[in-house]
Amino acid sequence: MTLLSVQNLTVQAGEVPLVKGISFDIQKGEWLAIIGQSGSGKSVTASAIGRLLAPNLKARGKALYNGKDILQFGAKEMRRLRGTSISYIFQDYQGSFTPFHTIGRHFDEFLKAHFKLSKTQRREMAEQALESVGLKPEMYTRYPFQLSGGQLQRSSIALALLTKPDLVIADEPTAALDSISAFKVLRLLADLRQETGCAMLFITHDLRHVRKHADQIIVMKEGAVVEIGDKQSVLNQPQHPYTRALMAASPSLSAASQLLKGDDTACLYCN
Ligand SMILES: Nc1ncnc2c1ncn2[C@@H]1O[C@H](COP(=O)(O)OP(=O)(O)OP(=O)(O)O)[C@@H](O)[C@H]1O
DSSP: OEEEEEEEEEEEETTEEEEEEEEEEEETTOEEEEEOSTTSSHHHHHHHHTTOOOTTEEEEEEEEETTEEGGGOOHHHHHHHHHHTEEEEESOGGGGSOTTSOHHHHHHHHHHHHOOOOHHHHHHHHHHHHHHTTOOGGGGGSOGGGSOHHHHHHHHHHHHTTTOOSEEEEESTTTTSOHHHHHHHHHHHHHHHHHHOOEEEEEOSOHHHHHHHOSEEEEEETTEEEEEEEHHHHHHSOOSHHHHHHHHTOTHHHHHHHHHHSTHHHHHTOO
16 A cells, blocks of 8 residues: 655756656655666755755655645645654754753653653653663663764654654665664664554665665666666666666675575674
């Protein structure tokens, strides 16, 4: 069943087209990966869907979420959608936190804005959310600078998933993490998706993650979609020369897929 249907999405900066009439669907519970070299329009696409574009950019086309066009939503409707059904996880997880507020205060303010709960219930829910991403409840009273990059990104994921969204848009969520923390965050997202059944729009440069987790892949080049298909066909029988070039430029891919099949995975994924 289609959750999001992007139809002929175009994003322009004045007269300059950054995203050129792209179309794709995400099914409920599906993990869709968008790949493509730097500047190909991946983030602009994700931002357009979330109505988070910079003021100088203009989107046209449709982004039908459960049949309703997000691009036509007013600010209030969009806030409600972001607070309930769609969540974002960014590469710049530091930006999700105000440095002089504790982690707990971020959770508390979010919960106050979206749920009618007592103070005790909010605290319990926040601590459970921290535990669900493998963090100790003590993190609640810590300040962002007292957490490692991986812990902070886990906290931002816990925050993003508080409302049990149907769609998580993750824009290179592991780009600023070391490879072990990145694997852990990826495993966490995969587990949470398994538990909640949410769909994932996942932007990445790392084809190892794509091979491991994606169901469907979109390949973008210069603002256009050059290839789209299920993971096996795109990775194993890429049709477009650009997709083949991307694969060739990722020499670690075959080595990584071997590693992911082997016992070393256990070590990479240990807590
Ligand atoms: N606010 C803006 N005004 C003008 N051009 C922009 C703006 N934001 C992005 N762009 C341009 O749009 C193009 C696509 O950018 P985008 O950030 O979507 O690329 P990307 O594929 O996500 O790259 P990366 O993998 O490096 O994050 C780039 O050429 C970028 O310079």
